[in-house]
Amino acid sequence: MNLLHALPWWKAPRRSAPAQAGLALHAAPLPESAPPVQIEGLRLAYGRHSSPVLAGLDWQLQPGQVVGLLGRNGAGKTTLLEALLGLREPQAGQAWLFGQPADRLDDSVRARIGYVPQQSDLFEDLSPRQLLAYFRSFYPRWNEAKVEGLLSRWELPQDKLIGQLSVGQQQRLSIIRALAHEPDLLVLDEPVASLDPLGRRDFLRELVEQVLDRGTTVVFSTHILSDLERVAFNVAFLKGGRIRLQGPLDELLEQCRWVQGPGAEAHGGELLARFGPRLLVRRPTVAGADTLVQAVTLEDLFEGLA
Numbered sequence: 001m002n003l004l005h006a007l008p009w010w011k012a013p014r015r016s017a018p019a020q021a022g023l024a025l026h027a028a029p030l031p032e033s034a035p036p037v038q039i040e041g042l043r044l045a046y047g048r049h050s051s052p053v054l055a056g057l058d059w060q061l062q063p064g065q066v067v068g069l070l071g072r073n074g075a076g077k078t079t080l081l082e083a084l085l086g087l088r089e090p091q092a093g094q095a096w097l098f099g100q101p102a103d104r105l106d107d108s109v110r111a112r113i114g115y116v117p118q119q120s121d122l123f124e125d126l127s128p129r130q131l132l133a134y135f136r137s138f139y140p141r142w143n144e145a146k147v148e149g150l151l152s153r154w155e156l157p158q159d160k161l162i163g164q165l166s167v168g169q170q171q172r173l174s175i176i177r178a179l180a181h182e183p184d185l186l187v188l189d190e191p192v193a194s195l196d197p198l199g200r201r202d203f204l205r206e207l208v209e210q211v212l213d214r215g216t217t218v219v220f221s222t223h224i225l226s227d228l229e230r231v232a233f234n235v236a237f238l239k240g241g242r243i244r245l246q247g248p249l250d251e252l253l254e255q256c257r258w259v260q261g262p263g264a265e266a267h268g269g270e271l272l273a274r275f276g277p278r279l280l281v282r283r284p285t286v287a288g289a290d291t292l293v294q295a296v297t298l299e300d301l302f303e304g305l306a
């Protein structure tokens with residue numbers, strides 16, 4: 001069993017990366033204006049000679065923002081979310097949560113954070129009922145009505161051993177555990193990956209309610225773009241170890257155009273002038289001379305990032 005996931009996230013042992021000489025921590029931001037998440041210059045490589053997964057990454061989330069974190073397999077989404085929570089030690093830079101250094105949070109800030117890891121390795125020999133009772137003891141705020149409501153709506157067997165639940169059921173349990181204490185910041189690493197379409201819809205509806213009711217700040221990584229479109233009002237693209245593009249989803253979608261045809265070079269010039277080179281993807285046609293210019297979907301925007 002992986003302790004990182006079986007314990008409340010802040011009780012997990014911190015995973016360190018080799019320190020590098022000459023790289024100083026940044027000064028802390030002022031707590032009174034502290035955003036839920038602030039990251040400055042985060043650099044993290046696995047091993048001294050590996051290229052960094054996070055390469056001087058800066059990022060900030062404002063209260064109530066819902067941000068979908070997109071990136072290809074291996075782009076570093078999990079690494080970023082773990083470093084953001086102080087579970088991974090960077091070689092340089094710093095993350096702050098509500099103004100406190102992520103690796104030195106006090107109990108009051110920890111209680112404001114919910115985390116659903118990518119792999120929900122829960123206590124396999126406990127039942128959901130026992131697990132939730134255990135977690136309840138860590139939190140001053142715990143919404144039992146919400147827990148009971150979700151357990152019954154999501155038809156989760158409460159007295160079966162967790163080890164005997166399906167992967168999707170375990171993921172639902174992990175989500176209930178993270179929502180139960182009504183966090184102000186929710187960090188979700190591919191929360192819908194093992195859920196069926198109905199489960200995804202229920203979960204996303206719950207997330208939207210949570211955000212609308214409580215103004216929760218949410219960051220979640222996903223590969224499923226249609227899910228993003230249902231819930232993430234902001235999208236952030238992780239590429240080359242940095243957040244390369246972030247913006248409201250509707251604005252980004254407005255910029256998704258589809259242009260093709262003869263003379264596309266000239267067309268492309270217009271589009272370049274209007275939207276900037278980042279928002280275009282160029283593809284040669286089989287015909288040769290003409291260039292097909294497309295800026296179609298979010299995926300295209302992402303692929304088109306230099």
Ligand SMILES: Nc1ncnc2c1ncn2[C@@H]1O[C@H](COP(=O)(O)OP(=O)(O)OP(=O)(O)O)[C@@H](O)[C@H]1O
Nearest residue numbers: 046047053071072073074075076077078079080118
């Ligand atoms: N413990 C580790 N030791 C060494 N390398 C690692 C470790 N964890 C992750 N990596 C490497 O770091 C890179 C980023 O991995 P990470 O899991 O953060 O990416 P991701 O964007 O979450 O991927 P996915 O979408 O596949 O879940 C990958 O190249 C991966 O192989």
